[in-house]
Amino acid sequence: MKTFQHNASLEFRWEEERYTDGVKWKFLEHKGPVFAPPYEPLPSNVKFYYDGKSMKLSPEAEEVATFFAKMLDHEYTTKDIFRKNFFKDWRKEMTSEEKSTITDLKRCNFSEMSEYFKAQSEARKAMTKEQKQKIKEENERLLHEYGFCIMDNHKERIANFRIEPPGLFRGRGDHPKMGMLKRRIRPQDIIINCSKDSKYPTPPPGTKWKEVRHDNKVTWLVSWTENIQGSIKYIMLNPSSRIKGEKDWQKYETARRLKKCVDRLRAQYREDWKSKEMRIRQRAVALYFIDKLALRAGNEKEEGETADTVGCCSLRVEHLKLHPESEGQEFVVEFDFLGKDSIRYYNRVPVEKRVFKNLQLFMENKEPDDDLFDRLNTSILNKHLQELMDGLTAKVFRTYNASITLQQQLKELTNADDNIPAKILSYNRANRAVAILCNHQRAPPKTFEKSMQNLQTKIDAKKDQLSDAKRELKSAKADAKVRRDEKSKKAVETKRKAVQRIEEQLMKLEVQATDREENKQIALGTSKLNYLDPRISVAWCKKWGVPIEKIYNKTQREKFAWAIDMADEDYEF
DNA sequence: GAGTTGACTTAGAAGCCCAATT
DNA sequence: AATTGGGCTTCTAAGTCAACTC
Numbered sequence: 001m002k003t004f005q006h007n008a009s010l011e012f013r014w015e016e017e018r019y020t021d022g023v024k025w026k027f028l029e030h031k032g033p034v035f036a037p038p039y040e041p042l043p044s045n046v047k048f049y050y051d052g053k054s055m056k057l058s059p060e061a062e063e064v065a066t067f068f069a070k071m072l073d074h075e076y077t078t079k080d081i082f083r084k085n086f087f088k089d090w091r092k093e094m095t096s097e098e099k100s101t102i103t104d105l106k107r108c109n110f111s112e113m114s115e116y117f118k119a120q121s122e123a124r125k126a127m128t129k130e131q132k133q134k135i136k137e138e139n140e141r142l143l144h145e146y147g148f149c150i151m152d153n154h155k156e157r158i159a160n161f162r163i164e165p166p167g168l169f170r171g172r173g174d175h176p177k178m179g180m181l182k183r184r185i186r187p188q189d190i191i192i193n194c195s196k197d198s199k200y201p202t203p204p205p206g207t208k209w210k211e212v213r214h215d216n217k218v219t220w221l222v223s224w225t226e227n228i229q230g231s232i233k234y235i236m237l238n239p240s241s242r243i244k245g246e247k248d249w250q251k252y253e254t255a256r257r258l259k260k261c262v263d264r265l266r267a268q269y270r271e272d273w274k275s276k277e278m279r280i281r282q283r284a285v286a287l288y289f290i291d292k293l294a295l296r297a298g299n300e301k302e303e304g305e306t307a308d309t310v311g312c313c314s315l316r317v318e319h320l321k322l323h324p325e326s327e328g329q330e331f332v333v334e335f336d337f338l339g340k341d342s343i344r345y346y347n348r349v350p351v352e353k354r355v356f357k358n359l360q361l362f363m364e365n366k367e368p369d370d371d372l373f374d375r376l377n378t379s380i381l382n383k384h385l386q387e388l389m390d391g392l393t394a395k396v397f398r399t400y401n402a403s404i405t406l407q408q409q410l411k412e413l414t415n416a417d418d419n420i421p422a423k424i425l426s427y428n429r430a431n432r433a434v435a436i437l438c439n440h441q442r443a444p445p446k447t448f449e450k451s452m453q454n455l456q457t458k459i460d461a462k463k464d465q466l467s468d469a470k471r472e473l474k475s476a477k478a479d480a481k482v483r484r485d486e487k488s489k490k491a492v493e494t495k496r497k498a499v500q501r502i503e504e505q506l507m508k509l510e511v512q513a514t515d516r517e518e519n520k521q522i523a524l525g526t527s528k529l530n531y532l533d534p535r536i537s538v539a540w541c542k543k544w545g546v547p548i549e550k551i552y553n554k555t556q557r558e559k560f561a562w563a564i565d566m567a568d569e570d571y572e573f
Numbered sequence: 574g575a576g577t578t579g580a581c582t583t584a585g586a587a588g589c590c591c592a593a594t595t
Numbered sequence: 596a597a598t599t600g601g602g603c604t605t606c607t608a609a610g611t612c613a614a615c616t617c
Contacts, residue, residue, distance in 0.1 A: 172584090309610090340609060
């Protein structure tokens with residue numbers, strides 16, 4: 001194993017002592033969070049109207065009204081649930097007088113507020129260079145003061161040192177709580193975590209922290225409880241930090257250990273399809289889906305608290321259709337459900353007959369909204385996996401399958417004699433295969449059609465330019481044949497170079513167009529950042545002489561510094 | 574076991590910024 | 596000089612999973 005030497009420092013970080021029994025650090029010092037700026041009341045000429053009559057709102061009610069006004073152009077504000085939740089929470093902030101007047105959201109007119117904020121944002125854009133520079137400097141000052149901490153012997157970047165500002169909750173998909181008021185976080189809501197022997201962060205004048213604790217078994221610096229779901233939010237370190245990097249490395253090492261025993265595991269679950277125990281058969285079929293289709297584990301969720309989404313263990317009968325025969329294939333399973341972030345998973349897959357028969361059995365005498373795997377949950381599944389391999393859980397399969405797919409696709413798609421842009425296209429295609437496997441989708445960018453058109457225009461122009469250049473080369477050649485002097489020979493060479501350069505440029509544009517088209521609805525970022533062992537990419541870059549900067553931008557190189565240090569061109573996942 | 578809580582990873586969208594282009 | 600478009604950063608929601616309680 002290579003040592004883990006961080007580029008940014010001269011220390012051999014990896015050589016530092018490792019903590020046992022869950023200790024994450026010995027020393028932790030930071031400045032605490034940056035709070036959201038206080039509410040600034042609207043100027044008196046910006047009015048709110050109820051039933052067409054202007055009405056001065058109390059500061060509390062006004063602030064919440066501005067949250068709605070700022071979202072007026074968003075589709076959210078047309079949704080019944082959003083409006084209902086917003087109005088209910090807004091009324092809680094009103095004075096009793098306001099409450100008795102404002103009884104119907106439809107009669108509220110926020111348009112002056114909305115216009116005011118639009119004008120403000122225009123004004124911000126129109127600021128002079130100096131004004132913009134000043135803001136930038138202030139941000140940098142804040143970053144340097146609050147954006148770093150000392151953990152053990154290193155100065156580390158903090159990921160999110162700003163407290164989330166108040167606003168209206170925007171859930172994804174059909175979220176029952178969309179539109180609710182996300183309240184302002186105050187110092188007395190904040191728990192600070194730091195070491196006893198550090199200089200504690202000081203709360204803003206006249207305020208107190210909720211608590212200062214010294215828990216070195218956790219990695220967070222600051223936490224508070226959020227009011228929508230009642231869950232805890234944290235301030236933690238940046239992905240470039242030692243603590244995140246080591247964990248990331250560990251994750252891929254676990255996936256590599258799975259690689260070593262995956263054949264055995266697969267043989268085992270195939271055997272279990274035949275078990276006489278229902279729970280074992282369900283477990284085995286679920287595991288097969290997780291392995292083959294890279295599904296998420298699928299924890300149970302509290303009904304009515306969140307959007308109705310599922311993963312493998314929480315699939316319901318209504319999410320699958322069984323086709324004994326479909327389009328010339330036997331035993332086809334059609335999946336159609338909403339997964340994490342309410343992203344639709346739709347897939348038709350032929351499966352083994354035994355799986356198909358089992359599914360028929362699991363679905364027998366059930367209603368559409370019954371659980372497919374009624375004898376299984378993620379806890380049972382993960383306990384089983386833990387017994388098969390130390391550290392194995394459902395999500396390790398996603399990491400493993402994503403990484404192994406990248407490695408194998410790179411092998412398959414890379415052509416030794418391609419130029420660099422073509423090699424990068426191959427890389428992106430390998431990345432894309434993984435994104436498709438993991439169902440990482442995005443909404444097609446709003447400007448997609450137009451930007452494709454623009455690119456096509458560029459390509460056409462480049463083609464014209466190329467034929468011109470070719471024509472010029474031809475005539476230069478003819479000229480040289482007649483004249484037979486040095487000068488005209490040189491001219492031919494110049495023209496030849498020009499043609500070559502333009503051909504390259506054209507090729508680059510065409511590759512770009514292909515790449516963009518294929519990427520229309522696919523998000524590559526998530527797999528690149530969370531599922532693909534970066535050492536595979538580093539090795540590929542080294543092997544083919546592709547600069548790492550072409551694959552990873554600066555932030556990504558910082559996050560994957562450990563891998564860039566560690567992997568050589570022979571690295572195998 | 575079932576339910577709850579806490580800590581951490583994974584996720585797509587929004588917002589911002591800067592460089593290429595007109 | 597102004598605009599545009601796209602890449603990068605920021606944001607924070609939504610998952611996973613283990614530990615704990617009963």
